[in-house]
Amino acid sequence: MNILEKITQQKAAFSKSERKVAEVILSNPQTAIHSSIATLAKMSDVSEPTVNRFCRRLDTKGFPDFKLHLAQSLANGTPFVNRHVEETDGPEEYTNKIFESTMASLEVARQSVDISVINRAVDLLTQAQRISFFGLGASASVAHDALNKFFRFNVPVVYFEDILMQRMSCMNCNEEDVVVMISHTGRTKSLVEIAQIARGNDATVIGLTSQHSPLAKECSLVVSLDVPEDTDMYMPMASRIAQLTLIDILATGFTLRRGSKFRENLKRVKETLRGSRYEKRPE
Amino acid sequence: MNILEKITQQKAAFSKSERKVAEVILSNPQTAIHSSIATLAKMSDVSEPTVNRFCRRLDTKGFPDFKLHLAQSLANGTPFVNRHVEETDGPEEYTNKIFESTMASLEVARQSVDISVINRAVDLLTQAQRISFFGLGASASVAHDALNKFFRFNVPVVYFEDILMQRMSCMNCNEEDVVVMISHTGRTKSLVEIAQIARGNDATVIGLTSQHSPLAKECSLVVSLDVPEDTDMYMPMASRIAQLTLIDILATGFTLRRGSKFRENLKRVKETLRGSRYEKRPE
DNA sequence: GGCAATAATGTCAAAAAGTTACAACAATAA
DNA sequence: TTATTGTTGTAACTTTTTGACATTATTGCC
Known part of the structure; x- marks a missing residue:
């Protein structure tokens, strides 16, 4: 600190x-x-x-x-100014404070990640026949983002925002499924229940959540991130950015593990996207 | 130096x-x-x-x-190590590289934002009768996140992932609507078209996109972010994190502008969420 | 190639800086 | 009041850094 x-x-x-x-x-x-x-x-x-x-x-x-x-x-520039936004802050202050606190949280998160756990998570993901990403509230958009990333990898990947759909999806799990549960607090009741269902059907459950939380207890593997943010009090900001970074890391590990032939695939996806875009103007 | x-x-x-x-x-x-x-x-x-x-x-x-x-x-981080992930990188290397490059990109983004534009965007958002967030692909999850944040503010807020829904939604716009378009490249054809429709119906269009892009030309206000990332070649990583940070900033500006009575509201939303969670264990 | 001039490097010792041990003092509770 | 605990300063000590000088390498010139 x-x-x-x-x-x-x-x-x-x-x-x-x-x-x-x-x-x-x-x-x-x-x-x-x-x-x-x-x-x-x-x-x-x-x-x-x-x-x-x-x-x-x-x-x-x-x-x-x-x-x-x-x-x-x-x-670190103005290190010791407090990074919490005050009621009296103008645009300049709150903009800088938010950028700074986001970067600072990422640094904290980086120091807290356990590389061996990351590696293990990548293992599990590469072996999966199907990957599901579930989160609620702010974590739903993280799951959404994960879908977008992993979808490019040509793996069956699933994401639901609706609790019932998540539930039903987990009911049909088997031991070749990997379910990734995203929750900063790890105390969202319905996610914990869904994790239990998934585990009951022999699926592997990876939790992107805080250690020792109720959700963590139901997971096969917990990728924990220490982000100093109390989402009980404030809107989730830095926590979900750290989660997204973790998704980037898992996705990167995934592509590296799959080898170079696999990466050809990614290139094809990119090529296809090009058609939906206007040409890049020469700069 | x-x-x-x-x-x-x-x-x-x-x-x-x-x-x-x-x-x-x-x-x-x-x-x-x-x-x-x-x-x-x-x-x-x-x-x-x-x-x-x-x-x-x-x-x-x-x-x-x-x-x-x-x-x-x-x-100041480790600014001088090479930040690109190599094929031969192990978990330790790629994890650190991704964290570092994300933080570095945020720093670049911070220096590139125009505070007066932020302020103007907050103005427009606070005056809106309805706010819509649209994005596709990786930016869809950013729009999704924005929905989640602004939804708490008790403003009519809309988000669609489906192009047709986005289109229809924009057809019914009027001058009291603010439409936020999110796209890193600003060259996604269907988003540009939708922006045109919205503008045609007198809505205010705010673009979270790169300057001088086709999308930027259709916007009433462009909040641009310089993020050194070529999403034509690589998966979007840092770019969408910068976008999310910008959403945080706009949301913060929004709450500050609305005054303290309004923030009581937020507290109520938080209280309500509590019921869906397990109690925080004393630490 | 050999010799001088110059630069680079190491040895040793002095100086500076930082740390430890201990004694004196102050505050607090029995 | 007296014992106890915690705080602070003095002085001795250790470590670290720096300066002076000797030695060795390098370069340019004849």
């Missing part, structure tokens, strides 16, 4: 002297990274070991390591 | 030993920032002062200062 935000957050928990250090750093982080521990101690009017203890309290290895973290925070 | 790029650029001008240092750093910058000058010297098989001289040659004050610069470069 951004260390400047961390300092702000933990400020209350600091001791008197440590808070002095915090204030000096927050008020002028650029100076801080170019100072030695002695200089910074003098500026904060505390002793050098106090500065060192301050650094360790923030889970860094020591002062030099702290400076590194600080430098990284400062590198 | 990014110090990693700088190293790559100046590599030729370095002496033999300095080049050794450069190579070690480039091949593993993350390790480099956490090493002391002694460790790095040993890894590069040169003496410590050589490493120091190397740092100064890059216009830094010394080794610690160099590490600071390096840390800052690394904080």
Whole structure:
């Protein structure tokens, strides 16, 4: 996490002297990274070991390591401005905040993915006789997008938005089916039920959901993404973008696994699409 | 300037030993920032002062200062690694490449958006009596997502995937309608036709598409996004993520414009959703 | 090819920076 | 009040970095 935000957050928990250090750093982080521990101690009017203890309290290895973290925070443009949109924000502010928080969430998501799980998911998908994508609400559009991607691969692929259709589809599953369930919270009741039905019919259920959720418990494999977003409170934004990126990754893994002959296929699909478009003008 | 790029650029001008240092750093910058000058010297098989001289040659004050610069470069993603997935990439490589290129594209998109156009689009959307979202292929799922978002706002909102339905819907447009057309290339024939029909019926047409495209010419307002992606060749990935981010931005602008009483509404929608979910377990 | 001039690199030691151990002090609870 | 715990500073110590100088390689010229 951004260390400047961390300092702000933990400020209350600091001791008197440590808070002095915090204030000096927050008020002028650029100076801080170019100072030695002695200089910074003098500026904060505390002793050098106090500065060192301050650094360790923030889970860094020591002062030099702290400076590194600080430098990284400062590198990301306006790192420490809070990324939540405020009521008083104008178009410029909210546009930038949304872009920034989306990128930041993707970075968090990237660090949280388990590569071996991705690999396993690609395994399962390549072996499937039929792939189904199900999601509700905001995740429905993610499932929709997945359909669009996998459809090009010439695999039988299915997507329903309607709960009953999803249900019926799962009733007819067998062990050669792979069902991908998409839900950020993993607490959508009807999806959990559908997962149970699918599992009951020996289908493989892959969950794009949060770990330890009710839905995750019903899945054969859980591809989890940590995205710091509370969709109970806010509209899903970053969470579904992370999910889409994951779909891209699975689709990419799929095409790579299928080998080069398979990719010829994709090219044909592309060629066919061309007819529906106006020619690209030379640029 | 990014110090990693700088190293790559100046590599030729370095002496033999300095080049050794450069190579070690480039091949593993993350390790480099956490090493002391002694460790790095040993890894590069040169003496410590050589490493120091190397740092100064890059216009830094010394080794610690160099590490600071390096840390800052690394904080901005890893901009300089090649982002295209190769046939030989394993799961680790393609996962990281896709995350990175998605983030990089968002950054490019951010710099390309015109805030005043965003603001104007929000204007139009807030004044609309009815909003329609249309897209085909990969953009259909973006339109689908937009429906999901705007639906919560208690505005009449419409979305069709079927060309004929889109067409019929546009036939019944009037001057109080806002039609949002989503297409990365802006060269999808049927969308262009539909835009013409909508304009013919005095509806306002907002295009989420690329500038100077055939579709853009038919729009009342074009919200353009520069995303470096050739969807004629590859599957749409970053382009639709940028589009989704734009939808988030428009939706956010919309809620902010509508004022606080309106946001009460959103809260109610959220409350209602709660019933369809399992309780959040205390963490 | 051999010799000088210059640049590159390493050795060693001094200096700077950072860290640890410990003692003094302050706050808090018994 | 006294014991206990937590906070802070002093001083010794360690690590890291840098500077001075010697040595070795490289280049250009005769």
